[in-house]
Amino acid sequence: MNKRTPYGKYVMVYHVTTQRAFYLNGGYELMSEEPTPDEIVYNRLNHVQAWEGWKPTYSCQIPAWAREYPRGEFIGFWIAE
DSSP states (O other), X not given: OBOOXXXXXXXXXXXXXXXXXXXXXXXXXXEEXXXXXXXXHHHHHSOSEEEETOOOSXXXXXXXXXXXXXXXXXXXXXXXX
């Protein structure tokens, strides 16, 4: 498992309905709007913690496509310690 850094992938936020996701770094800043399907599967299976209904608080942390969906449709997968 990776260690948390300000620049590395820390949380993958997964939208259940669309099966899309995005990453936040260790400072909870938006990193990547589109992980590959393989990355999504890997991170869903190999994570430190998961939290259903978790969505970042600030709009700058959320890609445009995800802003319209309610919090309950997301799962946060912490992928670094």
